[in-house]
Amino acid sequence: MKDDYDVIVVGSGAAGGQTAYTLTLEGARVLMLEAGRDYDIMAETPMFQTSRDAPLLGAGTPDKPFGFHDATIDGGWSVPGEPYTNASRDPARQFTWWRARMLGGRTNHWGRISLRNGPYDFKPRSRDGLGFDWPISYDDLAPYYDKVERLIGVYGSREGLENTPDSPEGCLLPPPKAPVGERLVRQRAARLGIPVVPIHRAVLTKALDHKRLPALLHPGNTAAQEILEQDLQKRIACFWATPCGRGCSIRATYQSPAVHLPPAMATGKLDILTNAMAYEVTLRDDGRAAGVNYIDKTTGKERHVAARAVVLAASACESVRILLNSRSARFPNGLANSSGKVGRYVMDTVGSSLGGQVPLLEDMPPHNEDGAGGEHVYTPWWLYREQKQGRLDFARGYHIEIATGRRMPGPGTAAGLEWLTGGAYGKRFKEEARRYYGSFVNFAGRGEMIPNERSFCEIDPAVKDRWGIPVLRFHWEWSHHETRQAAHMQKTFAEIIDAMGGRTQKGPEADGRKAIARGGEMIHEVGGTIMGSDPKTSVTDQWCQTWDVKNLFVTDGGPFCSNADKNPTLTIMALAWRASDHLLAAMKRRDI
Ligand SMILES: Cc1cc2nc3c(=O)[nH]c(=O)nc-3n(C[C@H](O)[C@H](O)[C@H](O)COP(=O)(O)OP(=O)(O)OC[C@H]3O[C@@H](n4cnc5c(N)ncnc54)[C@H](O)[C@@H]3O)c2cc1C
Numbered sequence: 252m253k254d255d256y257d258v259i260v261v262g263s264g265a266a267g268g269q270t271a272y273t274l275t276l277e278g279a280r281v282l283m284l285e286a287g288r289d290y291d292i293m294a295e296t297p298m299f300q301t302s303r304d305a306p307l308l309g310a311g312t313p314d315k316p317f318g319f320h321d322a323t324i325d326g327g328w329s330v331p332g333e334p335y336t337n338a339s340r341d342p343a344r345q346f347t348w349w350r351a352r353m354l355g356g357r358t359n360h361w362g363r364i365s366l367r368n369g370p371y372d373f374k375p376r377s378r379d380g381l382g383f384d385w386p387i388s389y390d391d392l393a394p395y396y397d398k399v400e401r402l403i404g405v406y407g408s409r410e411g412l413e414n415t416p417d418s419p420e421g422c423l424l425p426p427p428k429a430p431v432g433e434r435l436v437r438q439r440a441a442r443l444g445i446p447v448v449p450i451h452r453a454v455l456t457k458a459l460d461h462k463r464l465p466a467l468l469h470p471g472n473t474a475a476q477e478i479l480e481q482d483l484q485k486r487i488a489c490f491w492a493t494p495c496g497r498g499c500s501i502r503a504t505y506q507s508p509a510v511h512l513p514p515a516m517a518t519g520k521l522d523i524l525t526n527a528m529a530y531e532v533t534l535r536d537d538g539r540a541a542g543v544n545y546i547d548k549t550t551g552k553e554r555h556v557a558a559r560a561v562v563l564a565a566s567a568c569e570s571v572r573i574l575l576n577s578r579s580a581r582f583p584n585g586l587a588n589s590s591g592k593v594g595r596y597v598m599d600t601v602g603s604s605l606g607g608q609v610p611l612l613e614d615m616p617p618h619n620e621d622g623a624g625g626e627h628v629y630t631p632w633w634l635y636r637e638q639k640q641g642r643l644d645f646a647r648g649y650h651i652e653i654a655t656g657r658r659m660p661g662p663g664t665a666a667g668l669e670w671l672t673g674g675a676y677g678k679r680f681k682e683e684a685r686r687y688y689g690s691f692v693n694f695a696g697r698g699e700m701i702p703n704e705r706s707f708c709e710i711d712p713a714v715k716d717r718w719g720i721p722v723l724r725f726h727w728e729w730s731h732h733e734t735r736q737a738a739h740m741q742k743t744f745a746e747i748i749d750a751m752g753g754r755t756q757k758g759p760e761a762d763g764r765k766a767i768a769r770g771g772e773m774i775h776e777v778g779g780t781i782m783g784s785d786p787k788t789s790v791t792d793q794w795c796q797t798w799d800v801k802n803l804f805v806t807d808g809g810p811f812c813s814n815a816d817k818n819p820t821l822t823i824m825a826l827a828w829r830a831s832d833h834l835l836a837a838m839k840r841r842d843i
């Protein structure tokens with residue numbers, strides 16, 4: 252470790268990775284504190300292991316909720332020794348919190364869906380009077396979306412659809428060919444006026460242009476360009492054969508330890524301390540951040556590190572926890588909390604899904620359906636006009652993620668077929684399993700949640716984690732906008748399944764309160780340190796810089812003041828890059 256860091260970055264996921272990348276490639280000395288253990292994507296990614304070789308045939312367990320081979324090493328719906336609590340006993344009013352304690356955080360096994368927020372998404376209150384407008388517009392963030400897409404590599408297309416921004420020519424990689432089931436969805440949804448277009452995912456359909464991109468991303472910075480040129484050549488195009496959720500040792504997909512951290516390390520300006528659980532930002536006498544207190548998990552000892560600036564990127568709620576646990580005479584209610592808004596307006600994504608069986612897809616001749624280890628196509632929100640005409644009973648919208656096809660069979664592949672087979676067994680069951688394999692389609696709605704006063708987190712006055720750090724207590728409530736949206740999703744999915752000639756085991760759920768997934772289940776936690784243009788009602792300004800402490804930034808999803816239907820990670824990275832540029836400029840001016 253050095254003794255003169257410019258910046259401490261807490262967390263190594265999408266936010267921490269992007270922040271450390273931008274800062275170090277532009278010359279800053281960074282110390283990254285990561286609570287999880289080190290993780291080597293080359294050595295530890297189980298790309299080719301089969302379910303047959305795994306305990307319980309690879310089925311999910313509390314330790315590995317998404318299956319034995321999933322990339323999450325230490326984490327999931329619960330983390331041993333690191334509890335959190337909910338104020339209500341009613342599951343509908345609880346938040347369920349997914350965490351990943353490993354280098355790279357949740358980016359090692361995320362779904363890679365990378366959608367830009369559109370112009371409407373930054374000004375929602377101006378459009379319908381609900382929630383908050385962002386202090387920035389789409390145009391402010393667009394250049395950073397371009398940069399992030401170019402660096403991480405995102406496939407997709409330009410469709411010219413409303414509030415679904417097109418990337419500049421040459422920014423995206425070509426989308427992969429959709430398999431037959433997804434094409435059938437596209438054909439039948441079109442009859443209902445529902446668009447189905449290539450989705451955007453952070454997967455390399457071809458190698459990135461190592462000659463052109465470095466100069467575009469780091470103009471005038473030859474050292475950064477050289478590092479990136481070398482690194483891009485080590486990232487190989489996808490070969491379409493393995494589930495991305497296990498991670499990707501050939502670096503064909505975005506994971507922070509595959510994309511952000513290697514070039515940042517190559518600068519020689521990044522030191523990473525794993526097993527370092529940050530719990531407090533310390534202050535100097537002048538009220539600026541001095542550094543961070545953390546527990547060295549390998550020894551249990553408390554340590555302090557100092558720097559000119561501190562960036563929290565520990566995931567939205569964990570950053571809230573650190574701020575609220577950083578109490579002092581100057582900030583008795585938690586750091587950067589003079590507005591009282593730290594922890595407020597926690598948001599997730601509205602989720603609801605419905606699956607069906609489609610006879611047209613039965614008994615397909617065997618053919619190679621290997622493809623992207625995730626979606627090829629999706630439906631962006633398409634009912635803007637109907638909503639404007641007042642024909643919908645909820646505000647905001649959702650997109651639809653579509654899953655079909657013959658994936659590598661797992662223990663659940665032929666399970667739950669009784670409603671189709673009438674309970675066949677033996678030889679007949681095997682024939683039936685072959686017949687139905689690959690004939691299912693699933694629609695998952697992902698919709699916008701409007702921030703509300705009843706969804707927030709605070710410090711639990713009684714409970715501490717194994718390190719003695721007070722934990723978060725959540726409060727949660729969906730509004731009728733979200734529950735009605737979930738009911739609308741169900742109706743839409745049933746219509747598409749019907750248009751495909753398919754059938755559902757259980758009809759669509761008309762009661763949105765039953766159809767909606769639990770808070771947190773979509774794992775799109777944002778808010779809690781919202782940005783705004785008024786220090787009295789927000790925690791950070793448009794640069795993710797806290798109003799109260801000039802050299803303290805939050806670059807995870809915390810500053811989101813609305814949560815559009817678009818999955819949040821691309822926006823997190825774009826905001827982190829923009830915030831880092833701002834921090835670099837302030838350090839250069841010696842303002843920080
Ligand atoms: C299964 C799954 C699928 C997903 N699919 C998508 C998708 O398709 N598209 C999309 O946009 N998003 C998706 N997401 C969400 C996405 O993973 C997150 O939005 C993104 O990772 C957030 O980045 P982050 O850096 O804020 O948090 P994380 O990636 O969680 O990283 C935070 C890091 O901080 C560390 N940390 C936490 N507390 C401390 C502390 N006190 N001290 C030090 N370090 C700390 C953690 O260990 C972790 O490594 C998915 C998530 C999951 C789990």
Ligand code: SF4
Nearest residue numbers: 489493495499504624
């Ligand atoms: S499908 Fe492609 S991107 Fe996904 S893990 Fe396999 S090689 Fe990597």
